[in-house]
Structures are given as C-alpha cells and as structure tokens.
Amino acid sequence: MLFDLEISVYLKALWETAYMTIASTVFVFLLGLIWGALLYATDQDGLWEHPQLHKIISILTSALRSIPFLILIVLLIPFTRILVGTILGPTAALPALIVGATPFYARIVEIALHETGSDLKETGLSFGATKLQVLLRIIIPESLPALIRGITVTAIAIAGYTSIAGAIGAGGLGNLAYLYGYARNRIFVTIASTVLIALFILFLQIIGDLFVRKTTPK
Amino acid sequence: MIQVQNVSKQYRNTDNEIALDNISISFNEGFIHGIIGISGAGKSTLIRLINRLETYDSGDIQVFEYTNLRRLNKESTRMLRKRIGMIFQSDHLLARKTVIENILLPITFHRKPTPEDYDYAESLLKEVGLTEYSNRYPSQLSGGQRQRVGIARALINKPELILCDEPTSALDVITTGQILQLIKNLAKKHHLNVIIVTHDMHVIKEICDTVTVMEKGHIVESGTLDDILFKAKHPQTRIFIREIGLDLSNIIQSHDPNQLLLLKFDESVVEQSIIAKMINELHIDTSIVYANVTPNKKGIMVLQVPSQQESVIHFLRDHKVVVEHVI
Numbered sequence: 101m102l103f104d105l106e107i108s109v110y111l112k113a114l115w116e117t118a119y120m121t122i123a124s125t126v127f128v129f130l131l132g133l134i135w136g137a138l139l140y141a142t143d144q145d146g147l148w149e150h151p152q153l154h155k156i157i158s159i160l161t162s163a164l165r166s167i168p169f170l171i172l173i174v175l176l177i178p179f180t181r182i183l184v185g186t187i188l189g190p191t192a193a194l195p196a197l198i199v200g201a202t203p204f205y206a207r208i209v210e211i212a213l214h215e216t217g218s219d220l221k222e223t224g225l226s227f228g229a230t231k232l233q234v235l236l237r238i239i240i241p242e243s244l245p246a247l248i249r250g251i252t253v254t255a256i257a258i259a260g261y262t263s264i265a266g267a268i269g270a271g272g273l274g275n276l277a278y279l280y281g282y283a284r285n286r287i288f289v290t291i292a293s294t295v296l297i298a299l300f301i302l303f304l305q306i307i308g309d310l311f312v313r314k315t316t317p318k
Numbered sequence: 319m320i321q322v323q324n325v326s327k328q329y330r331n332t333d334n335e336i337a338l339d340n341i342s343i344s345f346n347e348g349f350i351h352g353i354i355g356i357s358g359a360g361k362s363t364l365i366r367l368i369n370r371l372e373t374y375d376s377g378d379i380q381v382f383e384y385t386n387l388r389r390l391n392k393e394s395t396r397m398l399r400k401r402i403g404m405i406f407q408s409d410h411l412l413a414r415k416t417v418i419e420n421i422l423l424p425i426t427f428h429r430k431p432t433p434e435d436y437d438y439a440e441s442l443l444k445e446v447g448l449t450e451y452s453n454r455y456p457s458q459l460s461g462g463q464r465q466r467v468g469i470a471r472a473l474i475n476k477p478e479l480i481l482c483d484e485p486t487s488a489l490d491v492i493t494t495g496q497i498l499q500l501i502k503n504l505a506k507k508h509h510l511n512v513i514i515v516t517h518d519m520h521v522i523k524e525i526c527d528t529v530t531v532m533e534k535g536h537i538v539e540s541g542t543l544d545d546i547l548f549k550a551k552h553p554q555t556r557i558f559i560r561e562i563g564l565d566l567s568n569i570i571q572s573h574d575p576n577q578l579l580l581l582k583f584d585e586s587v588v589e590q591s592i593i594a595k596m597i598n599e600l601h602i603d604t605s606i607v608y609a610n611v612t613p614n615k616k617g618i619m620v621l622q623v624p625s626q627q628e629s630v631i632h633f634l635r636d637h638k639v640v641v642e643h644v645i
Contacts, residue, residue, distance in 0.1 A: 222371055223410040227424035227475070228399040230392075237426070242412055317414055317455035 105280065105289060114296050116190045117272035120262045121304070124197035125255040131202045132254070133247070135161070136209020137235065140217065143210070147221065147231040164203040169261050172200050173268065193262065193270035201258050208250035212243045245316045252308025256301050263297065273297045319479070319511060320345040320368060325377030327363060337363045338374065339535040350505055350512040352526030352543075354519065354558055359532040361515045365481045368513070369402045370395050382478070400428065403472030403510075405501075407484040409464035411456040411471075417443070418452040421471045435474075442470040445507075446500060462493035469500065473508065480505070482514040486521060498524045519558040523547070531555045547612060548580075566620065569608050570644050573622060578607070579630065581619040582640040592637050593621075600633060602626050620644065 139161065141147045142154035167175070173196040180187050180195045217239050224234035240247075263274025273293045281290030327338040338360045345351050355361045366372040368381055370390060379387040384398055411420045421439045422431045431439075443452055446466040456464055465485065472480055482501065486494040502525045505512045516522060522529055522543070529546040531539040531554055538552040547564050550556055559565045570578060583592075597604065608620040623630050631641050 219408070219410050220412070223404075223406060224427075225371060226369055226399055226402075226404040226481075227427055228396040229424075229427040230396070233427050238412065242414055244414065315414065317457060 109276070109280075110292065110296060113271065113273045113276040113293065114300065116270075117259065117262050117266070117274070117297065117300060120190045120193050120197060120265065120270065120272055121255060121259045121300075124194050124201065124258055125251065127194070127198045128201045128205050128254055128258070129251050131198065132205030132209055132251075133240075135202060135206035137213060137240070139206055139210040140213035140239075141235065143214070145214070145218065145221075147217075147235055161203040161206055164199065165207075167200075169196070169200050169264050170268075172196050173265060188269045190271050193265035193272075196265060197258055197261055200261060201254055204257065205250060205254040208254065209243075209247060212246035212250060213239055215246065216243045245312050248308060248311045248315060252305060252312075255304050255308070259297065259301055259304065273300075319347045319382065321378075321380040322364075322367070323378045323380075325367065325374045325379060327367075327372070327374040336535050338367075340377070341535075341537055342377075343530060343537060343540065345511065345513060347511055348509075349527040350502065350514065350525050351528050351530065352522040353513065353515045353530045353532060354517065354522055355532035355554075356517055358534070360535040361532050362483055364532070365483060365513055365515050368479075368481060369399050369404060396428075400424075400475050401478050403475065403477035403480045405465075405468050405472050405480065405482045405485045408488050409456065409461075409468040411464055411467055413456055416453050416455055417448065417459070417467050420456065420467055421474055424471060424475050439470070439474060442473055443467075445504065446470045460493075461489055462497060465489065465493075465497055466500065469497075469504065473504065473510075476508075477510070479511045479513070482512065484516055485514065487516070487518070491520075494518075494521070495524065501525060519561045522558075523562050523564075531558065544612065544614065544616075548618070564610060564612070566608065566644070569620060573607060575644055577622050577624050577627075578644045579621045579623055579627070579634075580642045580644050581617075581621060581634060582642075583617045583619075583638065585615060585617075587617065587638055590637065592634070592639065596630065596633050600626065600629055602630065604630070 135157070139154065139157055142150040142157065144151070176196045176199060177187050180192055183195055184192045186192050220238050220242060221234055224238045225231070229238070262270065262272050263277065266272040266274025266276070267278040273296055277290045277293035280286060281293060321344045323342050325338055325341045326336070329335045329337055341364065353361045353364060363372055367374055367379055367387070370387055373388055378385070381387060381398065382401065384390060384394065390398065412423065415423070418436070418439055421442060422435060425431050425435055440452060443449055446469055448463060448466055451459065451463070456467070459467070485501070486497050489497060498521060501512065504510065514521065514526065526543055528542055529540070530537055531546070531552060533554045539546065539550065539555045541549070546555060547559060548566070550559055556565055556567060593606070596602070603624060605622045606619060607622050610618050612618055634641050
C-alpha cells in the first residue's frame with residue numbers, strides 16, 4: 101500500500117487511458133486525414149475547388165470543434181449506447197473522443213496540405229499527373245512529417261480529454277484522480293495519477309518525434 | 319509551334335482584375351524566347367496557358383497540333399503536358415524523395431519507370447553536372463544544385479518545349495549565370511524550344527533570341543534581342559534596358575544627336591584598331607561617347623563626329639563596320 105492504493109489499480113488506470121488515447125488516435129488519424137483532405141481539396145487553390153461544399157464542411161468542422169467536450173459526451177450518449185451497447189467503460193468513451201478530436205486534426209491536416217500544395221500542386225499537374233495522383237502521390241506523402249507532428253499534438257489533446265471522460269465513468273487515470281483522489285480526499289492518489297498522465301504524454305511526444313525524424317530526410 | 323490569338327483572361331476574384339487583355343503572339347520553333355515584365359504584367363499567366371495550368375476566357379491558343387486549348391479534354395491535356403517540361407522559380411522538388419526519384423517522378427504518373435528510364439535519368443544527371451548526387455536528398459543540395467535537378471526532371475519525358483517560370487529568381491548572380499548557360503546548352507543539344515519568363519533583363523540578354531515585353535496584361539513590344547536592345551520605343555522596355563547599362567537614349571540626349579554615329583561591328587573588326595587608323599588617315603576630331611559589347615558578342619559604339627561625317631561613314635563602311643545615324 102505504498103501508493104495509498106494497490107499498484108495494480110494504477111496500472112489498470114494507466115492501461116485504460118493508453119487504450120482510450122491510442123485507439124481513438126488511430127481513428128482520428130484516418131478520419132481526420134480524409135476530412136482534412138476534403139477541406140483542402142475543395143478550398144480555393146485546392147485541387148477540386150468547390151466554394152459551396154468547402155463552406156459547408158468548414159462550418160461543420162468549426163461547429164463540432166466549438167462544443168465543449170463534456171457536453172459532447174452527453175450529446176452522444178444515445179449514439180454511444182447503440183454503437184457500443186453501454187455508456188460506461190473505456191470503449192464507451194471512444195465515440196466522443198473520436199468525434200471531438202477529428203475536426204481538430206482535420207484543420208491541422210488542411211493547413212499542412214495547403215502548405216505543401218501551394219508549391220507542388222502545379223509541379224505535379226505540369227508533369228501530366230492527374231489531380232488524384234497529385235493528392236495521393238505528391239501532396240500527402242510530402243506532408244507526412246507535418247501530419248505526424250499534428251497527430252502527436254492531437255493525441256496529447258485526446259489524452260487530456262480522456263480524463264474528462266474518466267470523471268464521468270470511462271475509467272482511466274482521470275477517473276482515478278477524481279474519484280479516488282478528489283472525492284475521497286486522498287491527495288497522494290491525485291498527485292500520482294497526474295505524474296502518470298504526464299509521463300504518458302511525454303511518451304506520446306517522444307514517439308511522435310521519433311516518427312517525424314524517421315520520415316524527414318536529413 | 320505556338321499561336322496565341324486575341325486571348326483575354328480575367329481573374330475571378332473580388333477585383334475581377336484583368337490578367338491578359340487581347341494578347342496575340344506566336345512562338346516559332348528553334349529559339350529561346352524571353353518574356354519580361356514587372357510582377358502583375360501577366361507573363362506567368364501567359365506561359366501557364368500554354369500547358370493549360372491556366373485557362374482563358376476568349377480567343378484561341380494552338381500548341382503543337384492541339385487547337386483550341388480551352389476545349390481540350392483531360393486526357394489530351396495530360397498528353398500535351400507530357401510534351402512540355404516546366405522549370406519553376408524555386409526548385410519545387412519533393413523533399414522526401416532522392417534526386418534520382420525526383421527526376422523520374424514525371425514518368426511515374428504515366429507508367430512504372432524501366433531500367434532504361436533509370437539510365438536516361440542518370441545521363442541527364444550527368445549533363446547537369448550532378449553525377450555523384452543521385453541518392454542524395456534535396457535538403458543536402460545548394461539552391462543552384464536543386465535547380466539543376468529541376469532542369470533534369472523537366473527533360474525526363476523528352477519534351478519538345480520547356481517553359482521556365484523565373485528559373486533563376488531565387489539564385490545569386492553567379493549561380494544564375496551558370497544555370498542560364500546550362501539551359502542554353504541543353505536547349506541546343508536536345509533541340510528544345512524554350513520560353514523563359516523573367517523580370518530580370520540580365521536573363522534576357524544572357525540567353526534569349528527573341529524578347530516580348532509585357533505590361534499590365536498587354537504586350538507592349540516584341541522582337542529580336544537586338545531590336546529590343548537598340549530600337550526600343552516603349553518606356554517600360556527602356557527601363558529594363560537601362561538595368562543592363564545598354565540604354566543609349568540617355569547618351570543621345572546629352573549630345574547633339576546630329577553629330578552622333580552608331581557603329582556596330584563583329585569580333586574580326588575589334589582587332590584592327592580602326593578608330594585610331596581613321597583618326598590618323600582622315601585627320602579628324604572625334605570622341606567615343608559610348609562603347610559596349612552586346613550579348614551577341616557584337617561591338618557597339620557611339621562616336622561624336624562634329625565634321626566630315628561623310629568621309630568617316632565611308633571609311634568605316636569600307637572596314638566592314640555598320641554605321642547608322644542615331645536619329
């Protein structure tokens with residue numbers, strides 16, 4: 101009882117936080133990439149300029165991003181219940197985490213693709229590439245380091261969201277800090293949970309930096 | 319080879335700014351054409367019409383056997399672009415691909431590169447002087463070296479025409495000279511037609527055979543390099559010529575133009591010290607008010623001759639010097 105609680109309780113909470121963060125990050129990466137590519141492609145100077153469509157997607161993105169996460173969880177309860185079958189536990193937190201973080205990442209993707217596209221769009225087209233080839237074989241691969249940097253930032257934000265989800269029943273370190281630490285007034289549990297989540301975020305950053313380095317030629 | 323007829327284009331932005339206003343120009347085969355103008359003159363838009371990176375509102379453009387470029391379908395557009403190489407202001411290389419992969423990139427959009435393609439890419443790399451660099455990444459190269467890779471890449475599809483959009487604007491003066499010389503040599507060797515867009519008169523004088531001067535969406539003057547350098551009429555052209563120190567109008571203005579003679583001669587004449595001989599034989603009073611060498615390696619000189627002009631002209635013409643009155 102060195103840490104006020106069994107070590108295994110901490111480990112379980114850490115595992116739950118890691119699971120929620122990593123599983124939703126995988127979905128956010130894929131969905132955000134498609135969504136962000138759509139935002140870029142339909143924008144002015146994009147590959148398939150479409151001002152009306154861009155406006156609709158853009159407003160939707162901003163609207164979703166403006167919903168506070170706690171409220172988003174509540175709003176998604178019926179949807180989560182149908183999809184996961186329960187609204188408790190780490191898996192039940194995934195829909196809200198994914199819906200909350202995807203628009204955020206989509207914006208990062210949009211900016212990254214614009215940056216690369218401004219130089220390389222014409223280059224690709226002038227060689228006789230199709231627009232799809234320009235997007236899939238030039239702009240996205242060339243943006244990879246920026247996309248990875250973006251998903252690292254997003255994953256860290258998701259790790260933060262998990263503690264909010266945790267406080268209302270998803271488990272994880274947030275749950276531990278709030279329910280055991282704050283509600284039962286055991287300050288050491290709160291501090292230990294905080295240190296663990298900080299270490300986890302540090303781990304995410306290190307992994308992210310590693311991938312950035314791997315994809316950026318010297 | 320390229321005919322542009324009465325082409326107009328307006329940007330569809332808030333100002334509805336006119337990019338090109340009823341432009342007509344043709345580019346003939348076998349030359350290096352220069353298009354010069356300050357930014358916003360419409361020169362970049364004009365060359366982008368040729369490979370259809372931009373479209374136009376009215377008029378007609380014909381490139382190779384493709385007529386009415388505006389109506390070209392997607393597949394024909396790709397085929398057209400395959401026959402036109404393009405070199406950009408900055409290298410626009412793919413940072414995550416090696417030099418050789420960058421050069422082969424245009425091929426990969428049409429088919430998988432064959433071993434012959436690799437050999438050809440290596441030979442192009444040799445021609446641009448970067449044999450040892452095929453497996454480096456662009457970030458390991460200097461600006462000039464990256465532009466060389468861009469040039470090799472523009473040649474990989476064996477194009478008939480090369481469009482250069484400000485190819486040296488991001489480079490220092492010495493590198494600019496080397497890159498221009500390279501373009502000139504490659505154009506000759508590969509029988510390429512070249513169109514260069516620039517705002518720098520040094521680029522024009524270095525490699526262009528013909529020159530088109532643009533201003534605010536119009537072509538204000540067009541002709542051979544000598545025509546533009548020595549018979550320029552438009553104020554915009556004069557400004558560009560002054561940049562390279564070949565504007566004679568200032569000199570003419572500060573003298574009595576009736577006393578001035580314009581001399582043109584080639585290298586064989588230079589070695590004969592004709593002026594000294596002339597002064598000795600004719601016992602005349604003359605002074606050299608201007609002398610220079612044109613980009614085509616021709617000598618050019620302005621003499622002030624207050625008296626006996628007829629005998630001076632006669633003497634010089636006998637010595638194979640072209641003599642003209644400046645007015």
